[in-house]
Amino acid sequence: MPELLTLDRRDDGVAVVTLANGKVNALSQALVTELREAAAELSGNPPGAVVITGGDRIFAAGADISEFGGTEKAGPITALIHGALDAIAALPRFVIASVSGYALGGGCELALACDYRVAGPKAVFGQPEILLGVIPGGGGTQRLARLVGPSTAKALCITGRQVQAEEAFRIGLADEVVDDPMARALELAAVVASGPLQAQALAKQVIDAGLSTSLEEGLQAEQAAFVAAFGTEDSQIGVASFLEHGPGKAAFTGR
Ligand code: COA
Numbered sequence: 409m410p411e412l413l414t415l416d417r418r419d420d421g422v423a424v425v426t427l428a429n430g431k432v433n434a435l436s437q438a439l440v441t442e443l444r445e446a447a448a449e450l451s452g453n454p455p456g457a458v459v460i461t462g463g464d465r466i467f468a469a470g471a472d473i474s475e476f477g478g479t480e481k482a483g484p485i486t487a488l489i490h491g492a493l494d495a496i497a498a499l500p501r502f503v504i505a506s507v508s509g510y511a512l513g514g515g516c517e518l519a520l521a522c523d524y525r526v527a528g529p530k531a532v533f534g535q536p537e538i539l540l541g542v543i544p545g546g547g548g549t550q551r552l553a554r555l556v557g558p559s560t561a562k563a564l565c566i567t568g569r570q571v572q573a574e575e576a577f578r579i580g581l582a583d584e585v586v587d588d589p590m591a592r593a594l595e596l597a598a599v600v601a602s603g604p605l606q607a608q609a610l611a612k613q614v615i616d617a618g619l620s621t622s623l624e625e626g627l628q629a630e631q632a633a634f635v636a637a638f639g640t641e642d643s644q645i646g647v648a649s650f651l652e653h654g655p656g657k658a659a660f661t662g663r
Contacts, residue, residue, distance in 0.1 A: 412439040415446050421456025421601030422594060432469035433462045435514040435546075437485065439472075440492045443518075447495035454501050456601020456662065459593045460522055461506040462515065467531070470513020473540065486545035489514055493521040493547050497616070500609035502600045506593035507531045507582070512570065517546035520555065523612065526596070527573045527582035528589040534570030554619055556580050604642035605662040 412429040425446055427433045435443075450458060462468045471485065496503060496518070505511075505519040508528035516533050519525050527533075535544045535552065543549065544565060553561035556579045564571070576582035586592045600608065610633040618626030637643055641663040649658035 410442040413442050420598045422597040423455035423458050425460045427462040432466050434469050434472040436472035440488050444492035457501055457597035458503040459597050465509040467507045467509050467511040468515030470515050489546040497521040504593045506589045508589050514546045517548045520551035525582045526584045526589040526593045529573050531573040532570050533576045533581050535565045536568040539568040604660045606640040607637045610637050
């Protein structure tokens with residue numbers, strides 16, 4: 409049983425992962441190991457959608473700095489956090505981060521590994537590792553640059569400057585800023601969870617794959633995924649429902 413997070417599968421098909429590691433939700437190696445295990449469980453038996461959240465004031469304060477100790481420890485730490493965050497990013501479902509407070513360092517990287525970030529008005533994002541004399545080690549240099557562009561990513565990683573919710577929204581780091589991010593994340597996740605899950609998974613997979621390949625290869629992958637989507641039960645339901653009842657009325661099965 410996990411001790412530093414909870415994994416709650418709700419009746420509406422949404423799975424909620426809540427980090428619960430003391431005051432600041434430091435991403436200790438123990439917590440990251442539990443995150444990796446939670447991702448494995450979600451991958452083995454996928455829910456309809458996933459929401460990942462932390463504390464009200466602190467989503468997660470980043471890697472546990474007290475566990476740092478030179479180059480020898482750095483390798484296993486970065487490998488561990490990459491493994492966990494890659495597993496979350498690879499989940500075949502829409503994963504929403506609900507961020508109401510500080511998402512710093514590995515906390516920001518965890519939010520970046522999600523598909524969508526809903527922020528509260530007091531959310532703060534940043535990669536302050538440089539202030540320790542090091543750099544992000546949980547995917548931040550890559551995922552942040554892909555999201556906000558290389559120049560803004562470099563400025564944030566090289567100065568360690570933290571951005572408040574509105575600026576995060578403006579630069580594309582937060583996708584929405586709302587008063588109650590958890591309520592909004594759950595609402596959106598529930599809508600997604602009732603959708604055609606196989607087609608959603610294909611869309612996510614092709615978009616992610618396309619970010620690390622050429623346009624031509626990405627377009628090829630889309631064609632194959634488009635064909636695969638037509639092999640699902642939900643495509644038959646969706647098309648028949650449109651022809652009979654008009655748009656947006658299909659009751660999907662997730663198959
Ligand atoms: N790892 C280990 N311990 C951490 C931590 C981290 N990432 N972040 C905070 N803590 C500890 C502090 O050392 C402090 O310990 P203490 O109570 O024994 O003194 C305690 O958590 C509370 O931190 P404090 O800074 O006093 O709380 P705050 O509410 O004023 O600020 C943060 C909270 C998250 C904004 C601030 O702690 C912070 O900036 N943390 C570091 C973020 C960071 O650099 N992350 C990248 C890590 S590579």
